[in-house]
Each structure stands twice: as structure tokens, then as C-alpha cells.
Amino acid sequence: MPPNDPNRLNRLEELKSKLFSKDYRTKLEHRDSFSHAYKKEVVDSWTPKETTGVNDEKNFFVKTSRFKKFFIFSLIFFILALAYAAYIFFAGGNTVSNDNIDISILGNNFTAGGESLPLIVEITNKNNLPLELVDLVVEYPKDSSDTSLSDIERLRDSLGTIPAGAVRNDNMNVLLFGEQNSICTLKFSIEYRVAGSNAIFVKEKDYDVSITSTPINLSVDAPPTISPNQDITLNVKATLNAINPVSNILVKLDYPVGFQFASAVPAPSFGNNVWNLGNLSPGDEHDISILGKMVGVFGGEQKTFNISSGSQSSTDKSTIDVVFNSIQSTIAVQKPFIEANLVINGVSQKEYMDPSTAPIAVQIQYANNLDTSVNDFQIVAKLSGNAFDPKTVSASDGFYDSAANTITWDSNSNSEFQAINPGNTGTVAFSVSPLSLYSAAGGMLSNPTISVEVDVAGKQAVQGFATNQLTNSSSADIKIISDVGFSDKALYYSGPFTNTGSIPPKAGQATTYTIVWSLSNTANNISNAQVTSTLPAWMTFVGPFLPANENLIYNPSTREITWGAGNIPTGAGIVGDPRSVSFQVSFTPSLSQVGAIPTILNSATLTGHDDFANVDVTVNKGALNTQLNGDTSFPNNGSIVSD
Numbered sequence: 001m002p003p004n005d006p007n008r009l010n011r012l013e014e015l016k017s018k019l020f021s022k023d024y025r026t027k028l029e030h031r032d033s034f035s036h037a038y039k040k041e042v043v044d045s046w047t048p049k050e051t052t053g054v055n056d057e058k059n060f061f062v063k064t065s066r067f068k069k070f071f072i073f074s075l076i077f078f079i080l081a082l083a084y085a086a087y088i089f090f091a092g093g094n095t096v097s098n099d100n101i102d103i104s105i106l107g108n109n110f111t112a113g114g115e116s117l118p119l120i121v122e123i124t125n126k127n128n129l130p131l132e133l134v135d136l137v138v139e140y141p142k143d144s145s146d147t148s149l150s151d152i153e154r155l156r157d158s159l160g161t162i163p164a165g166a167v168r169n170d171n172m173n174v175l176l177f178g179e180q181n182s183i184c185t186l187k188f189s190i191e192y193r194v195a196g197s198n199a200i201f202v203k204e205k206d207y208d209v210s211i212t213s214t215p216i217n218l219s220v221d222a223p224p225t226i227s228p229n230q231d232i233t234l235n236v237k238a239t240l241n242a243i244n245p246v247s248n249i250l251v252k253l254d255y256p257v258g259f260q261f262a263s264a265v266p267a268p269s270f271g272n273n274v275w276n277l278g279n280l281s282p283g284d285e286h287d288i289s290i291l292g293k294m295v296g297v298f299g300g301e302q303k304t305f306n307i308s309s310g311s312q313s314s315t316d317k318s319t320i321d322v323v324f325n326s327i328q329s330t331i332a333v334q335k336p337f338i339e340a341n342l343v344i345n346g347v348s349q350k351e352y353m354d355p356s357t358a359p360i361a362v363q364i365q366y367a368n369n370l371d372t373s374v375n376d377f378q379i380v381a382k383l384s385g386n387a388f389d390p391k392t393v394s395a396s397d398g399f400y401d402s403a404a405n406t407i408t409w410d411s412n413s414n415s416e417f418q419a420i421n422p423g424n425t426g427t428v429a430f431s432v433s434p435l436s437l438y439s440a441a442g443g444m445l446s447n448p449t450i451s452v453e454v455d456v457a458g459k460q461a462v463q464g465f466a467t468n469q470l471t472n473s474s475s476a477d478i479k480i481i482s483d484v485g486f487s488d489k490a491l492y493y494s495g496p497f498t499n500t501g502s503i504p505p506k507a508g509q510a511t512t513y514t515i516v517w518s519l520s521n522t523a524n525n526i527s528n529a530q531v532t533s534t535l536p537a538w539m540t541f542v543g544p545f546l547p548a549n550e551n552l553i554y555n556p557s558t559r560e561i562t563w564g565a566g567n568i569p570t571g572a573g574i575v576g577d578p579r580s581v582s583f584q585v586s587f588t589p590s591l592s593q594v595g596a597i598p599t600i601l602n603s604a605t606l607t608g609h610d611d612f613a614n615v616d617v618t619v620n621k622g623a624l625n626t627q628l629n630g631d632t633s634f635p636n637n638g639s640i641v642s643d
Contacts, residue, residue, distance in 0.1 A: 095127075095129070096127045096129050096131070096194045096201070097127060098201070098203045100125070100126035100127045101123070101124070101125060101126065101127070101131070101190070101203045102122075102123070102124040102126070103121065103122070103123055103188055103190065103203060103204075103205040104121070104122040104123075104124070105119055105120070105121055105122075105186075105188060105205070105207045106119065106120040106121075106122060107119035107120060108209075109207075109208065109209055109210060110209065110210040110211075110212050111176055111209055111210075111211065111212065112211070112212055112213045112215075112242070113176060113177050113178055113179075113180070113211045113212075113213060113214040113215050113242075113324060113325075114175070114176075114177055114214070114215035114242045114244070114246070114324065115175070115242065115243065115244075116173045116174070116175055117173065117174050117175070117176060117209065118171065118172075118173050119171075119172050119173070119174065119207075120169055120170070120171055120172075121136060121138075121169070121170045121171075121172060121188060122167060122168075122169050123136070123159070123162060123167070123168045123169075123170070123190060124166075124167045125162045125163070125164060125165065125166055125167075125168075126165065127164055128164050128165075129164055129194060129195065130161050130162060130163045130164050130166075130195070131161065131162040131190075131192040131193075131194070132161050132192060132193045132194065132195065133160070133161070133191075133192060133193045134158075134159040134160060134161065134162050134168075134190055134191070134192045135156055135157065135158055135159065135190065135191045135192075136156070136157045136158075136159055136170050136172075136188070136189075136190055137154065137155070137156050137188070137189045137190070137191065138154070138155045138172060138174065138186055138187070138188050138189075139152050139153070139154050139155075139186070139187045139189075140152065140153055140174060140176065140184060140185070140186040140187070141153075141184065141185075142177060142321070142322045153174075153175075155172060155174070157170050157172070159190075162192075174186065176209060176211060177211075177214075177215070177310070177322050177323070177324055178211040178214070178323075178324075179211065179214060179323070179324075179325055179326060180211060180212070180213055180214050180325070181210065181211065181212075182210075182211045183208050183209070183210055183211075184208070184209050184210075184211060185206055185207070185208050185209075186206070186207045186208075186209060187204060187205075187206055187207075188204065188205045188206075188207060189202055189203065189204040189205070190202070190203050213241060214241060214324050214325040215240065215241055215242040215246060215324045215325075216238055216239070216240060216241065216249065216309040216310075216324045216325045217238070217239040217240075217241045217325065218236065218237070218238055218251075218307055218308075218309055218325050218326070218327045219236070219237045219239075219327070220234060220235065220236050220237075220305070220307055220327060220329045221234070221235040221236075221237075222234045222235075222305070222329045222331060223331065224331065224332060225331065225332045225333070225334050226294055226331055226332075226333060226334070227299075227333070227334055227335070227336035227337070227472065228294055228295065228296075228297050228298065228299075228333060228336060229293055229294070229295055229336070229340075229472060229473050229474050229475070230293060230294065230336070230472070230473075231262075231291065231292070231293050232259075232291075232292060232293060232294065232331070233289060233290065233291050234253075234289070234290045234305060234329065235287065235288070235289050235290075236251065236253070236287070236288040236289075236290070236307055237285060237286070237287050237288075238251050238277060238285070238286045238288070238309055239283070239284070239285045239286075240280040240281065240282055240283060240284045240285075241282075242282060243282055244282070245279060245280060245281050245282065246279070246280050246311070247278070247279040247280075248276065248278070248279070248311060248312035249276075249277040249278070249279075249280055249309060249310070249311065249312070249324075250269075250274060250275065250276055250277070250309065250310060250311070250312050250319075250320050251274070251275045251277060251286075251288060251307070251308070251309045252273060252274045252275075252307070252308050252309070252320060253273045253274075253290065253305060253306070253307050254273065254305070254306040254307075254308075255273060255292075255305060256303040256304055256305060257303075258294050258295055258296050258297040258301075258303065259292050259293075259294055259303065259305075260292050260293050260294070260295050261273070261290070261292045262291045262292045262293065263290075263291045264288065264289060264290045264291065265288070265289045266288065269318075270317070270318035271318065274318050275288055276312065276317075294331075294333060295350055295475075296349070296350050297333050298333065299333055299334050299335035299336075300333065300334075300335075301332075301333040302330055302331070302332055302333070303330070303331050303332075303333060304328050304329070304330045304331075305328065305329045305330075305331070306326065306327075306328055307326065307327050307328070307329065308320060308323050308325070308326035308327075309323070309324050309325050309326070310322050310323040310324045310325075311324070335369045336369065336472045337368075337369055337370050337374075337460070337470045337472070338366065338367070338368055338369065338370075338374055338377075338420075338456050338457075338458055338470050338471075338472050339365075339366060339367040339368075339369055339456075339472065340364055340365070340366050340379065340454050340455075340456040340472050340473070340474045341364070341365045341366075341474060342362065342363070342364060342452060342454060342474050342475070342476045343362070343363040343364075343365060344360060344361070344362055344363075344452075344476060344478060345360060345361050346361075349476070350475075350476055350477070351476065351477050351478075351479060352476060352477070352478045352479070353478075353479050353480075353481050353610075353613045353614075353615045354434065354450075354478050354479070354480055354481065355480075355481045355483075357483075358433075359392065359394075359431045359432065359433045360431060360432050360433065360434070360450070360478060361429065361431050362381075362429065362430050362431065362432070362452060363427050363428070363429045364379055364381065364427065364428045364429070364454055364474075365425065365426075365427050366379065366420075366425065366426055366427070366428075366456060367423075367424070367425040367426075368420040368421065368422055368423060368424050368425075368458075369423075370422055370460060370470075371422050372422060372460055372461065373419045373420060373421050373422065373460075373461070374419070374420040374458035374459065374460055374470060375418065375419050375420075375458060375459045375460075375461065376410075376411065376417075376418070376457075376458060376459050377410070377411070377417040377418075377419075377420045377456070377457075377458040378408070378409070378410040378411075378417065378456065378457050378458070379398075379408070379409040379410075379428055379454065379455075379456050380406055380407070380408050380409075380454070380455045380456075381398075381406065381407045381408075381430065381452060381453070381454050382404070382405060382406045382452070382453045382454075382455075383405045383406070383407075383432060383450065383451070383452060384405060384450075384451045384453075385448075385449040385450040385451045385477075385478075386435075386445055386446075386447070386448060386449060387434040387435050387437075387445060387448035387449055387450050387478075387480045388405070388432065388434070388435070388450045388451075389432065389433055389434060389435045390402050390405060392431075392432050392433035393407070393430065393431075393432050394430060394431045394432075395407045395429075395430035396428075396429060396430070397409060397413050397414055397428065398413055398428060398430065399412075399413060400430075407430055409428045414428075420458065432450065434448060434450060434478075434480050435448070437480065437482070437483055437522040437523040438522055438523075438571075438574055438575070443575070444522065444523060444570060444571045444574065444575055445480075445522075445523045446523065446570065447479075447523070447524065447612050448479070448480035448523045448524075449477055449478065449479055449480065450477075450478040450480070451475070451476075451477050451478070452475060452476050452477075452478070453473065453474075453475045454473060454474045454475065455471065455472075455473045456471065456472050456473070457469065457470065457471045457472075458470045479612060479613040479614075480523065480613070481524070481610050481613045481615060481617065482521055482522050482523045482524035482525075482526060482570075482610050482612070482613070482617070483521075483522040483523070484519070484520070484521050484522075484526055484568065484606065484608065484617050484619055485518075485519065485520035485521070485573060485578075485619075486517070486518070486519055486520075486531070486604075486606040486619040486621060487517075487518045487520075487621075488515070488516070488517050488518075488601075488604055488621050488624060489515075489516050489624070489628075489629070489630030489631075490513050490514070490515055490516075490600060490601065490624045490625075490626075490628050490630065490631070491513065491514040491515075491516060491628060491630060491631045492511075492513055492514070492628055492631055492633075492634060492638075493631050493632075493633035493634065494514075494631055494632070494633065495514035495516060495582060496514070496546045496582050497512075497514045497544065497546075497582065497584050499511070499512040499513060499514060499584070500512050501586075501587075503634075503635065503638040504626070504637060504638045504639060504640055504641060504642050505587055505589050505626060505641050505642070506589065506641070506642050506643065507589045507590060507591045507593070507594050507641060507642070507643050508588065508589070508591075509588065509589075510586050510587065510588045511586070511587050511588075511589075512542060512584050512585065512586045512587075513584070513585055513586075513587065513600055513626075513628070514582055514583070514584055515582065515583055515584070515585060515600075515601055515624065516580060516581075516582045516630075517531055517563060517580060517581050517582075517604070518573065518578045518579070518580040519531075519565060519568050519572065519573065519578055519579040519580065519606065520568075520572055520573025520574060520578050520579075521568040521569065521570060521571065521572045521573065521574075522570070522571070522574060523570060523612070524570060524610050524611060524612035524613060525567060525568070525569055525570055525610075525611045525612070526567065526568040526608040526609065526610060526611070526617065527566070527567050527608065527609050527611055528566070528607075528608055528609050529564075529565035529566060529567065529568050529579075529606065529607070529608035530562065530563065530564055530565060530606070530607050530608070531562070531563040531565060531604055531605070531606050532560060532561070532562050532563075532604065532605055532607075533560070533561050533601055533602055533603065533604035533605070534558070534559050534560050534561065534602045535559045535561065535585065535601065535602070536598070536599050536600070536601075536602060537559075538587065538588070538589075538590065538593070538598065539585050539586070539587055539600055539601070540585065540586040540587075540588075541554045541556070541559075541561065541583070541584075541585055541586075542583070542584035542585060542586050543583075543584070544583065544584060545581055545582060545583035545584075546581070546582050546583075547581065550563065550565075550581045551563065551564035551565075551566070552564075552581055552583060561583070563581050565579055565581075565608075568608065585600060585601065587600055587626070589641040591643065593641045594641050594642065594643045595640060595641065596640070596641055597625050597626050597627055597639045597640055597641075598625060598626055598641065599623045599624065599625045600624055600625060600626060601623060601624040602623050603620065603621060603622050603623050604620075604621045605618065605619070605620050605621070606618065606619040606620075606621075625639070626638075626639040626640075626641070627639035
């Protein structure tokens with residue numbers, strides 16, 4: 001090729017550029033005849049050549065060590081996995097698992113209440129080991145409505161040993177009770193042991209049964225709506241629906257608040273709401289009629305009567321052990337056509353407690369709740385009770401008939417009663433005082449009461465010349481609170497103790513006094529009676545008291561004297577002996593008290609509870625001082641402290 005050939009020149013330039021390039025790679029021929037590629041570095045200056053053989057050897061051994069560790073770890077993991085697989089294969093079949101035990105219940109999922117339900121319980125042991133000492137247990141509530149399982153039936157059958165792979169059947173009969181269409185849940189469980197262990201293992205399964213009918217059918221006939229203070233009759237019918245006779249069946253009514261029981265046919269067996277129907281044969285019927293009224297209620301309220309039946313409890317004859325059936329009857333309370341409310345001493349309530357010390361003011365508030373007039377309106381109030389005093393009746397605008405003990409307000413005494421327009425209201429009033437709770441002729445009144453019964457009536461014009469007769473009633477009992485007496489006095493010359501010291505008391509010298517507390521009571525028993533007082537700082541409690549069996553306690557920390565009198569019987573202190581207690585106190589006057597009449601006992605308070613009127617009673621007494629007004633021998637100048 002000529003020296004000036006262009007192709008040659010281009011190749012030379014290309015080779016030149018490669019020789020001076022940093023990325024130039026070439027192949028070096030070695031004695032082993034292998035070619036090795038490497039990147040030739042082109043440096044800008046001369047530097048000593050570094051030895052790289054040691055670093056290459058170090059990197060080689062690091063890489064080799066990591067690979068060896070990974071290999072050893074993989075080998076260990078493989079050995080462990082192989083060992084676990086061998087354990088599962090050879091030993092896993094010798095364990096017992098609940099998952100390999102099946103409980104199947106064969107039978108109906110429904111039954112009539114009170115009838116026997118046969119069931120077949122099938123137990124399958126899929127384990128490779130037998131189940132030992134197997135017990136089959138079934139638990140279910142006596143009453144399907146008892147969700148708390150507070151009272152359950154429990155049946156237990158011993159099945160012995162169930163071999164590996166075997167199936168064991170057991171026949172059981174259960175007797176279920178409950179309301180119609182309710183669900184009763186039966187809990188089946190097997191308790192078992194395995195060889196070589198004392199532990200008890202349990203496998204459970206629930207089984208629901210629907211109650212299709214009840215042994216006792218209940219029905220009730222009641223009005224859908226009533227007015228306050230209106231008589232109401234409930235007719236309850238109980239019918240035995242079972243195919244077998246039953247015994248000791250109870251029917252119970254739970255009355256709503258405001259229902260006032262009057263009577264029932266037949267009469268209740270327990271209280272006023274429980275009837276024992278005795279022994280019943282299939283198809284037997286029992287009718288119960290209850291008469292009463294709703295009092296203290298208002299229009300717009302809903303009142304619900306709960307009626308239940310079931311077997312009699314063996315421990316409490318008045319309670320139902322297992323409920324067979326229950327129903328409800330709800331009655332709506334509506335406003336009466338004509339209204340009459342009793343207000344006694346400014347309070348409207350069914351029972352009123354009066355202390356018997358002042359006349360009782362009674363108001364009758366009436367109203368026409370219709371959208372038409374009420375004509376010939378009339379109000380009649382009848383008074384009765386062992387504490388009623390006919391001589392004290394005072395009625396404004398009304399006629400009091402002492403022979404019938406009635407007060408009448410009508411159009412003859414009040415022209416407005418000829419026609420009460422829609423929405424009109426008004427009030428009539430009278431007053432009465434109770435009899436004395438004790439008289440020499442009649443003795444002591446027991447449970448003194450004044451009863452007030454009010455009847456209102458009127459006529460409502462309807463289409464044509466027809467009229468509707470409208471009536472309503474209201475009543476209240478006034479219970480007279482017992483008149484409890486509490487007297488206290490200080491003595492020196494009389495009383496059960498001998499007192500010492502000078503009269504009048506002298507500064508620096510001790511004088512003792514006797515304190516006497518006495519309790520009396522009229523008509524009603526007073527319970528939890530207690531008298532409390534305290535001693536002034538300058539007084540000392542001496543200690544003895546009489547009678548010694550009384551519950552008198554002195555607290556030196558609070559300086560309080562407490563007499564737990566307990567019961568104060570009717571007539572105490574009036575027709576019988578009073579309740580009393582006596583104790584001694586000591587007074588050493590200071591010079592600062594010379595010329596004064598110091599207090600020797602602070603004010604005292606009697607508290608108790610009137611059991612008939614169901615109210616608390618309280619009587620307060622003032623403080624006692626050195627002026628002994630209760631001691632007949634006490635001198636006029638004996639109260640002022642001298643020096």
C-alpha cells in the first residue's frame with residue numbers, strides 16, 4: 001500500500017487514537033497461551049507501580065467465607081426440617097385432638113313444651129388413640145326464657161372407652177319448657193381422658209330446639225282504654241294444652257304502677273296476685289276475674305299487665321319455678337270525660353298523712369274535658385273512717401247530710417252546675433277535723449283514718465234528644481299520725497337517785513342533778529325511737545342510769561348522750577306506763593358563772609318512725625338549766641349560782 005494512500009493514513013490515525021486512549025483494551029499473550037483482557041490505564045506522570053496481588057487474595061477469601069456460612073446454614077435448616085417431618089410422621093399419629101372428635105345430634109329441632117324429646121347423640125373418635133373414661137353431659141335451662149342459666153337441668157351418661165376410629169351412640173330424653181316459639185339451647189359436651197394423662201379434656205357442641213307450643217295456654221280479656229279512677233275488670237283464662245296431666249300450676253299477675261286491687265274470683269292463693277290451679281288434666285280450663293282501678297295516673301300513659309304461668313317452686317310455694325307461658329295486656333289511659341281531683345292540704349295524692357292537730361282542708365277540682373257541655377253536674381263527697389268526726393264538717397256551698405255523712409254540690413247550691421261548658425274548670429271545698437286519738441269512753445284509736453270518696457256525674461247531649469250519663473270518681477285516705485309525747489325534766493330533791501351538793505349551786509363545789517326523759521304515744525306504734533342531747537362543757541356525766549336495761553350511751557369525745565328507746569307501743573304513757581330513763585349529771589360552777597342560771601343539758605331531740613302512717617316523727621325539746629321547774633320541792637332561789 002503506498003505511503004500516501006488515504007486508507008492507510010486513516011488506519012494510522014485510528015491506531016494512534018487507540019494507543020493514547022484511557023479506555024484502550026488490548027490482549028497480552030502469556031506463556032500459558034491464554035489471552036486476558038484488561039483495561040490499560042494511561043497516566044499523566046510516572047509513579048511507582050503498586051502491588052495488588054495481596055488485596056486480590058484477601059477479597060477471594062472473604063467471598064469464600066460468606067459462601068461457606070450460607071451453605072452451612074442451609075444444611076442445618078434442611079436437617080431440622082427433615083427431623084420435624086420425621087417426628088410428625090412417626091409420633092404425630094399418637095396424639096389426641098378435639099378436631100378429630102365429632103358430636104352429632106340426631107332428632108327433631110322442635111318440640112312441644114312439657115313433652116319428652118328423644119335425641120340420639122353420636123360420638124365419632126377419628127384419633128389414632130382411644131378416648132378413656134368418657135362422660136356425655138347435656139345441660140339446658142329449665143325455662144327457655146332464663147337466658148342467665150341460673151337454673152339448669154344437667155344429665156350425665158358414662159360411656160366408658162371409645163376406641164380409635166370407633167363411633168358410639170347414646171339415647172337421651174330431655175323435657176323442655178318455655179314460651180311458644182322460643183328457642184332453648186342445649187349444650188352437649190363429652191369429658192374424656194387419654195392414656196398417660198390425668199387431665200380431663202372437653203369437647204362441646206350446642207343444639208337449638210324450638211318450643212312449638214306450651215303446656216298452659218293463657219288468654220286475657222281487658223278493655224283497650226280506661227280513664228283514671230275507673231273500675232277495670234281483667235278476665236284471665238288458663239287452659240292445659242299438654243297431653244299429660246300436670247300438678248301444682250301457678251298463675252301470677254304483675255300489676256302496673258297505679259293499679260289498685262279490689263277483689264278477685266276465685267280469691268288469690270297468695271297475696272293479691274298468685275293463684276294455685278292445683279292439678280290439671282288435658283283440656284282443663286280455669287277462669288280468673290280481677291277487679292280494680294287505676295289511680296294516680298294521667299291521660300296518655302300506657303299500663304301493662306304481665307301474666308305468667310308455670311310450675312310451683314318447692315322452696316317458696318308462692319313463686320313459679322319454671323315458666324311455661326307468659327303474656328302481656330297493655331291498656332291505654334285516657335283523660336276522663338269529666339275530671340275530679342282531690343287535693344288535701346294543698347297536696348294531690350292517694351294517701352295523705354296528717355298530724356291530727358289542725359282541721360284538714362279538702363278541695364275537689366273538677367273539669368269538663370269534652371268538646372260539648374255537661375248538664376246537671378253534681379259532686380258528692382262521702383266521709384268515713386274511725387277518726388272521722390262528723391261534728392267538725394264545714395262545707396261551703398254544699399249540703400252536708402250527717403245521716404249519710406255526705407256533702408253534695410249540685411245546681412241547687414251552685415247555678416254554674418246547670419251546664420259546665422267545654423274546657424271549664426272549678427273547685428269546691430270543705431274541711432274536717434279528726435277525732436281525739438284517745439277517749440275514756442272509746443279508748444285508743446287503732447290505725448286512725450279518714451276516708452274521702454268523691455263521685456261526679458253529669459249528662460252529655462248527643463244527637464236528637466238522647467243523652468249520655470257521664471260519671472267519674474276519686475278517693476283518698478287521710479292517715480292520722482300518732483301523737484308522740486316527749487318530756488324532759490331536771491330534779492334534785494326527787495327522782496330515783498340521791499343528789500349531792502348545795503342548792504343553789506356554789507362556785508367551786510359540785511352539785512349533782514337527775515335528768516329524766518319520758519316518752520308517750522297515742523294511736524300508732526313508733527319504731528326506731530331515739531333521743532339525743534349533749535352536755536355543756538362545764539357539765540360531767542356521772543354514769544349510773546335507770547332502768548339499767550335501757551340502751552343509754554354517753555360518748556365522752558362528742559359529749560353526746562344517746563338513748564336508743566326502740567319501739568314506743570300504742571297507748572304508752574296514756575293507757576300504759578310511759579317509756580322513761582333517768583341519769584345523773586354533775587355541775588361545778590366557775591366564778592364566771594356566779595349570778596347566772598347555767599344550762600345543765602342542751603336541747604334534746606326525739607326521732608322515730610310511725611309504722612301505720614309510714615312517716616318519720618320528730619319532737620324537739622329546749623335546754624334544761626338550774627331552774628328545776630319539774631321538782632316540786634325546789635326553792636325559788638335555788639337556781640342562781642352563788643359564790
